[in-house]
Amino acid sequence: MKSSSLRSYKDWLSKALPQQIDFVDTIYDMCEKNYENGGDVVVECYGPEEILERFKTLDECKELCGLIVEQAANARCGEETDPELKRLDAFKNWKS
Numbered sequence: 757m758k759s760s761s762l763r764s765y766k767d768w769l770s771k772a773l774p775q776q777i778d779f780v781d782t783i784y785d786m787c788e789k790n791y792e793n794g795g796d797v798v799v800e801c802y803g804p805e806e807i808l809e810r811f812k813t814l815d816e817c818k819e820l821c822g823l824i825v826e827q828a829a830n831a832r833c834g835e836e837t838d839p840e841l842k843r844l845d846a847f848k849n850w851k852s
Contacts, residue, residue: 759784761799768804780804783817793847794821822847 757763761784762777769777784807787795798817802810811817829844 757781759788761788762804765804772804776804776808780807782814783807783811786814786817787821790821790847790850792843793850794825794843797821797824818850822850 757777759781762769762781772780784799787798789795791799798807798821807817810820825840825844825847829840831840
């Protein structure tokens with residue numbers, strides 16, 4: 757396993773198909789690498805079953821994370837040094 761998040765779902769791992777495990781592991785790994793760029797939402801809020809229900813591709817997951825980061829930047833009422841702007845810039849450098 758590439759991700760550390762998936763390891764805690766031992767019960768799910770014992771029942772899931774290998775391709776499901778690989779997909780969920782890839783999603784978690786991608787989001788862990790981009791935790792500060794919006795991936796935190798998936799790592800902290802989505803279990804393996806929810807990932808399989810919500811996302812069909814890695815791009816769908818990345819798009820959701822980008823929308824969340826963008827929404828937070830749009831809702832800000834701060835200065836140009838606001839952390840949400842830095843987070844939006846960081847998302848632009850998302851690592852696959």
